[in-house]
Amino acid sequence: xxxxxxxxxxxxxxxxxxxxxxxxxxxxxxxxxxxxxxxxxxxxxxxxxxxxxxxxxxxxxxxxxxxxxxxxxxxxxxxxxxxxxxxxxxxxxxxxxxxxxxxxxxxxxxxxxxxxxxxxxxxxxxxxxxxxxxxxxxxxxxxxxxxxxxxxxxxxxxxxxxxxxxxxxxxxxxxxx
Amino acid sequence: xxxxxxxxxxxxxxxxxxxxxxxxxxxxxxxxxxxxxxxxxxxxxxxxxxxxxxxxxxxxxxxxxxxxxxxxxxxxxxxxxxxxxxxxxxxxxxxxxxxxxxxxxxxxxxxxxxxxxxxxxxxxxxxxxxxxxxxxxxxxxxxxxxxxxxxxxxxxxxxxxxxxxxxxxxxxxxxxx
DNA sequence: TAGTGCATGTAATGCGTTACATGATTTC
DNA sequence: GAAATCATGTAACGCATTACATGCACTA
Numbered sequence: 001x002x003x004x005x006x007x008x009x010x011x012x013x014x015x016x017x018x019x020x021x022x023x024x025x026x027x028x029x030x031x032x033x034x035x036x037x038x039x040x041x042x043x044x045x046x047x048x049x050x051x052x053x054x055x056x057x058x059x060x061x062x063x064x065x066x067x068x069x070x071x072x073x074x075x076x077x078x079x080x081x082x083x084x085x086x087x088x089x090x091x092x093x094x095x096x097x098x099x100x101x102x103x104x105x106x107x108x109x110x111x112x113x114x115x116x117x118x119x120x121x122x123x124x125x126x127x128x129x130x131x132x133x134x135x136x137x138x139x140x141x142x143x144x145x146x147x148x149x150x151x152x153x154x155x156x157x158x159x160x161x162x163x164x165x166x167x168x169x170x171x172x173x174x175x176x177x
Numbered sequence: 178x179x180x181x182x183x184x185x186x187x188x189x190x191x192x193x194x195x196x197x198x199x200x201x202x203x204x205x206x207x208x209x210x211x212x213x214x215x216x217x218x219x220x221x222x223x224x225x226x227x228x229x230x231x232x233x234x235x236x237x238x239x240x241x242x243x244x245x246x247x248x249x250x251x252x253x254x255x256x257x258x259x260x261x262x263x264x265x266x267x268x269x270x271x272x273x274x275x276x277x278x279x280x281x282x283x284x285x286x287x288x289x290x291x292x293x294x295x296x297x298x299x300x301x302x303x304x305x306x307x308x309x310x311x312x313x314x315x316x317x318x319x320x321x322x323x324x325x326x327x328x329x330x331x332x333x334x335x336x337x338x339x340x341x342x343x344x345x346x347x348x349x350x351x352x353x354x
Numbered sequence: 355t356a357g358t359g360c361a362t363g364t365a366a367t368g369c370g371t372t373a374c375a376t377g378a379t380t381t382c
Numbered sequence: 383g384a385a386a387t388c389a390t391g392t393a394a395c396g397c398a399t400t401a402c403a404t405g406c407a408c409t410a
Contacts, residue, residue: 003397004271011280021361031279034272038399043363065406067361077283084277084284087295091303092271094181095211098327100261102208103188104320106254107261112320118264126268143281143289146342150275157334165323180369198389215371220391242378244389 001083002048005041010072010080013055015141017071020046029133030144033126033151046070054079097122109173113166120162127155178260179225182218187249187257190232192318194248197223206310207321210328223247231256274299286350290343297339304332 001007008031012023020042027037049055054076060069072080097119104112130151137145178184185208189200197219204214226232231253237246249257274296281289307328314322 005398007276007280011276011283014280014283019361020363025360031276034270034275036269036398039363040365040399041397062360063407065361080280080283084280084292085288086277088273090271090273091299092213093211094267094269096265096267098211098324099184099188099208100263101320101327102324103184103191103257103261104323105318106188106191106257111262115261122268141282143278146281147275147279150278150338153338154334157331161327161330182370196389197391202388213370216391217372217393218370239388240379242389 001079003041003045004035005037005045006049007080007083008035008037009042009045009049009070010054010076010083013070013072014077014080015144017069019060019067019069021067030148033130049076113169116162116166116169120159120166123155123158123162127152127159130155178256180218180222181212182214182222183226184257184260185212185214186219186222186226186247187231187253187260190247190249191254191257192321194246196237196244196246198244207325210307226253290346293339293343293346297336297343300332300335300339304329304336307332 008027009023012018012026018026020039023046024037024039024042027035031037046055046057050057050070053073055070056073057068057070059067061067097115100115101112101119104115107115130148134148134152135145139145140148185204186200189195189203195203197216200219200223201214201216204212208214223232223234227234227247230250232247233250234245234247236244238244274292277292278289278296281292284292307325311325311329312322316322317325
């Protein structure tokens with residue numbers, strides 16, 4: 001896979017033909033939570049993939065508005081399958097709120113607790129976003145649905161963790177006071 | 178904060194003076210799971226921070242081997258506190274195994290299940306790494322310890338999630354067979 | 355007719371990783 | 383004596399984000 005956006009493009013096209021714009025829109029309400037992509041990656045990569053025969057583009061304008069819809073070729077499907085079977089579990093996380101918490105010993109107790117409260121609040125918001133996105137069961141392909149449910153479960157777990165720690169820490173400070 | 182490595186440097190120095198090399202080593206067995214940093218970021222940033230008066234360097238060679246140990250200035254501590262109190266919960270995730278799972282409808286059932294099994298295995302490995310790192314309680318400052326326990330709890334949650342999904346999916350395919 | 359959404363694209367910029375270079379010291 | 387670790391640093395490269403530009407179509 002040439003770069004980070006390649007598997008997303010091939011993968012989304014395996015679920016149905018799409019334009020670059022639609023790929024971006026789909027990413028923004030699905031994979032972006034664990035795999036983001038921008039126009040600056042998508043459009044050049046679409047041309048490269050077409051040039052290399054992994055996808056095929058077809059002009060499908062809306063009136064005078066140009067539009068190009070891409071679909072997977074057999075070579076593209078093979079490439080996708082090869083990648084899907086690949087190993088390697090690279091999980092990269094960039095969690096600023098966790099970094100703050102890590103250094104919270106520099107803060108007065110109250111402010112440190114506020115950090116956890118802020119984290120809980122952030123995940124609470126994400127949870128609401130996900131619940132809005134949540135499709136009716138059966139709407140999405142099974143594994144798309146599975147990953148959506150992963151998102152819900154993960155976000156719930158995070159909010160719960162924050163709530164538990166807050167409770168525990170408040171009990172401890174109350175005891176030592 | 179000028180760039181991504183700045184808060185890590187200020188934060189780690191708030192826990193004690195360190196050289197650039199030691200900062201990197203500490204990052205690699207603590208924050209790297211949610212906030213990585215490389216030499217290419219650390220050394221230039223140390224010079225910048227010293228120039229701006231947020232940290233202070235002192236030569237502390239080991240024999241003929243040069244070494245420079247940095248510590249926080251008051252201005253640096255103020256900057257750190259300001260950042261710690263800042264809002265914003267940017268959680269960026271890059272999880273390739275989850276992306277694979279998302280597109281697993283393109284695979285035969287068996288291979289798709291293997292993906293989950295592979296994910297479980299990866300988190301299992303991470304769990305063992307974390308358990309080796311795990312310090313005796315009381316060794317680390319409270320919030321450093323809290324985040325380490327977050328890592329353990331999170332990794333355990335992920336392995337559990339995988340196991341549950343495997344069980345459920347196996348039961349379903351057995352039923353429909 | 356003004357604003358929003360559809361649709362494609364690129365240029366600049368900034369950033370981080372990787373790889374390399376150098377040399378001292380400690381350990382086996 | 384070799385290998386690993388300590389210690390500092392930089393250059394090149396690739397990459398992704400951001401911002402901008404353009405213009406059509408629909409809707410309020």
